[in-house]
Amino acid sequence: MSLLELKNVTLKFGGLTAVNDVSFAVEEGEVFALVGPNGAGKSTIFNMISRFYTPFSGDILFQGRTILDRPPHEIAGLGIARTFQNIELFEQASVLQNLLAGRHTHRRSNFLTELLFTPFVRREEHRHREAVEHVIDFLDLQAYRDKTIAGLPYGVRKVVEMGRALSIAPKLLLLDEPASGLSVEETQDVAFWIEDIKKVLGITVLMVEHDMHLVSSVCDRVLALANGRQIALGTPHEVQTHPAVIEAYLGSDDKEEAA
Numbered sequence: 001m002s003l004l005e006l007k008n009v010t011l012k013f014g015g016l017t018a019v020n021d022v023s024f025a026v027e028e029g030e031v032f033a034l035v036g037p038n039g040a041g042k043s044t045i046f047n048m049i050s051r052f053y054t055p056f057s058g059d060i061l062f063q064g065r066t067i068l069d070r071p072p073h074e075i076a077g078l079g080i081a082r083t084f085q086n087i088e089l090f091e092q093a094s095v096l097q098n099l100l101a102g103r104h105t106h107r108r109s110n111f112l113t114e115l116l117f118t119p120f121v122r123r124e125e126h127r128h129r130e131a132v133e134h135v136i137d138f139l140d141l142q143a144y145r146d147k148t149i150a151g152l153p154y155g156v157r158k159v160v161e162m163g164r165a166l167s168i169a170p171k172l173l174l175l176d177e178p179a180s181g182l183s184v185e186e187t188q189d190v191a192f193w194i195e196d197i198k199k200v201l202g203i204t205v206l207m208v209e210h211d212m213h214l215v216s217s218v219c220d221r222v223l224a225l226a227n228g229r230q231i232a233l234g235t236p237h238e239v240q241t242h243p244a245v246i247e248a249y250l251g252s253d254d255k256e257e258a259a
């Protein structure tokens with residue numbers, strides 16, 4: 001059974017078919033990328049997996065079960081975490097506080113038990129702290145632990161955003177353009193983190209990325225899309241050299257991203 005499966009998924013915005021009959025499966029333990037020129041439908045696919053959008057037709061299965069009956073706030077609880085292209089962190093809170101906030105989906109205590117600060121709440125709090133400290137160590141964020149997000153360099157914020165998603169110990173991590181806005185060196189760091197997320201934490205990764213160097217260096221398989229349709233699926237090399245992919249990029253504004 002695949003970890004995630006999209007079956008003949010179509011989504012329309014009015015008269016525009018943003019995603020057109022797309023099917024693919026992400027296997028447990030792999031790093032899988034969605035690539036394609038601007039407007040190909042990549043973010044729309046992420047937003048359907050996050051349940052912000054509901055497909056017009058088709059199905060999305062996670063661990064063999066449809067998720068189309070789940071509202072967006074239940075998706076993290078299933079074990080699917082995501083980052084956002086435009087980093088979504090609490091600017092005035094510290095790194096630690098942001099990561100703790102990321103854990104809120106794992107909170108089993110309610111307002112009354114928290115008010116009474118029962119032993120159960122204390123144990124839960126301890127569990128959240130431990131999980132978050134583990135992520136801080138894993139991503140080498142100790143130096144920034146108590147720093148406010150607003151004062152951090154962009155590259156560090158990107159790593160914190162990844163940490164926030166990792167803090168729920170997901171089975172599937174969705175990374176939305178993890179290298180966007182980063183320097184070559186910072187992108188190399190992100191490549192190392194992604195490899196460790198796969199190898200050390202054993203978390204499956206699905207990412208949207210324009211940087212083909214990053215895609216080639218960390219991805220096992222790649223699905224290329226253009227105008228909402230899937231045009232090639234295979235290893236990074238197979239996809240980058242696929243005639244339909246080269247053609248799609250040549251006809252777009254993203255020419256520099258082509259093979």
Ligand SMILES: Nc1ncnc2c1ncn2[C@@H]1O[C@H](COP(=O)(O)OP(=O)(O)OP(=O)(O)O)[C@@H](O)[C@H]1O
Pocket residue numbers: 013016018036037038039040041042043044045
């Ligand atoms: N909320 C929306 N309402 C209407 N059209 C939309 C909406 N979101 C996306 N679209 C359109 O759907 C198509 C697919 O967009 P999408 O953002 O999924 O592409 P993308 O591959 O993620 O592009 P990019 O690489 O630029 O982020 C585009 O034509 C886009 O203009």
